[in-house]
């Protein structure tokens with residue numbers, strides 16, 4: 001009798017346990033901290049945006065979102081780490097325009113630069129600025145162009161490696177004006193900026209998310225923004241077209257990604273958390289202070305992100321091919 005009773009009780013109890021277990025397996029995301037990979041150095045523009053997002057997402061999603069900087073090879077090492085991570089939503093990638101140029105620039109990669117990812121949503125678009133060391137002997141863009149042309153490889157241009165936005169901007173500038181500067185690659189424009197501030201490197205094309213405070217404080221010399229319009233928060237800076245260099249535009253977009261194969265409910269939860277972060281007044285305010293803004297909520301979706309990403313790959317492909325701008 002006791003045996004029968006035990007059996008009778010055990011069956012529903014096991015069923016309940018099993019149901020609870022499977023609900024937990026499916027529904028309890030995230031079950032541990034989420035790692036957000038930033039493919040460039042700490043302190044730089046991608047890191048600044050990523051840490052603001054991570055802090056806000058942590059509050060919303062109920063687990064810490066921990067930033068890790070996996071740097072090198074123009075952002076491809078960080079991207080590779082996410083493309084090859086377990087697709088359970090606990091590893092995500094914050095990347096930028098590099099996702100649009102790397103599939104063409106890098107003809108050999110140890111990961112699939114398009115198929116390896118699930119786009120979660122766009123994050124922001126950031127204008128760039130051409131900034132030089134404070135004592136660079138050039139008062140404006142025309143002087144800078146003349147200096148770069150006459151200095152040859154004695155002129156130094158810092159960037160974050162082929163595949164980065166600073167490298168794209170620098171290469172387009174050098175091509176447009178027919179200059180051949182010495183390029184000095186860093187693991188991100190955070191460390192590159194330190195060399196500009198120290199007066200050891202001449203020029204860097206970098207995002208307002210890092211340059212705004214240095215420009216405002218007079219720590220660097222600013223020449224132009226390669227944007228279609230002036231930057232609302234730095235209205236005194238001319239566009240490159242206004243300063244005499246038309247047809248040279250680069251703006252940096254950012255998006256959040258999970259590894260391919262991440263379950264749909266987990267992707268949806270991550271997108272919801274991204275959207276909440278982009279509505280967070282603290283994020284909105286800080287983005288505004290550093291010359292950017294969150295994308296509208298309808299762009300912080302996988303569909304809008306994928307459309308934009310594919311269009312960007314198509315936009316840069318012919319330009320990279322025509323300028324032979326390959327990494328190899």
Ligand code: MLT
Nearest residue numbers: 040044046165166188189
């Ligand atoms: C960075 O975060 O260091 C920059 O976004 C790298 C770049 O694209 O220039």
